Amino acid sequence: MNLLKRRLSCVVMAIIVLLTASCVPAENKKEDKLNVTVTTTMLYDLARQIGGKYVNVQGLMGSGVDPHQYRASAGDIVKMQRADVVVYNGLHLEGKMGDVFASLEDYGKTVICAADGIDESMLIKHDGVYDPHIWFDVSLWKLAAKEVANGLSKADPDNAAHYAENFEVYDKQLTELDKYIRKRAEELDENQRVLITAHDAFSYFGKAYGFKVMGIQGVSTAAEAGTADVIALAQFIADNRIKAVFVETSLPVKAIEALCEAVRARGFETSLGGSLYSDSLGDETNGTNTYIGAFRHNTDTVIDGLKGDDEIE
Ligand SMILES: [Zn+2]
Numbered sequence: 001m002n003l004l005k006r007r008l009s010c011v012v013m014a015i016i017v018l019l020t021a022s023c024v025p026a027e028n029k030k031e032d033k034l035n036v037t038v039t040t041t042m043l044y045d046l047a048r049q050i051g052g053k054y055v056n057v058q059g060l061m062g063s064g065v066d067p068h069q070y071r072a073s074a075g076d077i078v079k080m081q082r083a084d085v086v087v088y089n090g091l092h093l094e095g096k097m098g099d100v101f102a103s104l105e106d107y108g109k110t111v112i113c114a115a116d117g118i119d120e121s122m123l124i125k126h127d128g129v130y131d132p133h134i135w136f137d138v139s140l141w142k143l144a145a146k147e148v149a150n151g152l153s154k155a156d157p158d159n160a161a162h163y164a165e166n167f168e169v170y171d172k173q174l175t176e177l178d179k180y181i182r183k184r185a186e187e188l189d190e191n192q193r194v195l196i197t198a199h200d201a202f203s204y205f206g207k208a209y210g211f212k213v214m215g216i217q218g219v220s221t222a223a224e225a226g227t228a229d230v231i232a233l234a235q236f237i238a239d240n241r242i243k244a245v246f247v248e249t250s251l252p253v254k255a256i257e258a259l260c261e262a263v264r265a266r267g268f269e270t271s272l273g274g275s276l277y278s279d280s281l282g283d284e285t286n287g288t289n290t291y292i293g294a295f296r297h298n299t300d301t302v303i304d305g306l307k308g309d310d311e312i313e
Helices: 002-023 041-054 074-082 100-106 138-155 157-185 203-209 223-240 254-264 291-307
Strands: 034-038 055-059 085-088 110-113 194-197 212-215 244-248 271-276
Touching (some): 034 041, 034 074, 034 138, 041 055, 041 085, 041 138, 041 157, 041 291, 074 100, 085 100, 085 138, 100 110, 110 138, 138 157, 157 203, 194 223, 194 291, 223 254, 244 254, 271 291
Parallel strands (some): 034 085, 085 110, 194 212, 194 244, 244 271
């Protein structure tokens, strides 16, 4: 009986060892890179900036994909299970992915929630719910970067110094980006700083850089009330002579066009100021496949559009 017990416990131990070995990026696997699976394109860029040559990063969502609506496929679950580390935004940005992150954590996987690096007091709340668009304030994204660096170091202590070093370098680049945004924003008068878009993604941008932010979709959920809100918004644009409103790459242009039309009916001409990368980065062709590239593009598009001068590139 005792012998059987001992044999059984040996088998159990072997299984645990095997499982542990497959979960942890073991110290013995020095040649191997850490496999990191992330949800959004912003996190794809972030994990690569911090992980550098020590990680393989795999993203679940492509460019132009709306993370609020994204559902994980069976293939996505496999990718996350096979990864050494999983990174997600949190604050219910990936709202349709359910409790997949919690269950991965239960199985001993290193799971990094980028928003965990940010103190709740710094978050914006709408109707009692935290706004997940934390990447639109560079100072908050720095904290998310630090959280990712800490998580990678924990999962791969051998390379912790490299992750810390990469973070320092990237943190400086983010400081430069922040300065650039503030410098360009100064080109506008206080009353010109009004950012009107299709959905309510830019609250953090508004708070950090001194813009009043208004979104067509954010102001209402009911279709009937929506029409009244669009009329009120159109009147506001005409009254304040706001020179441009903006399209988002991940959302249809229709609602914004209807808004321009309603403004025109009130005797003022506002233009489509260009496309902004809101919940997804762009691609390599115009350099918007990085967070810094996309944010610079957004900043230039907004400032040039609101100035309404001939300097638009
Ligand atoms: Zn959004």
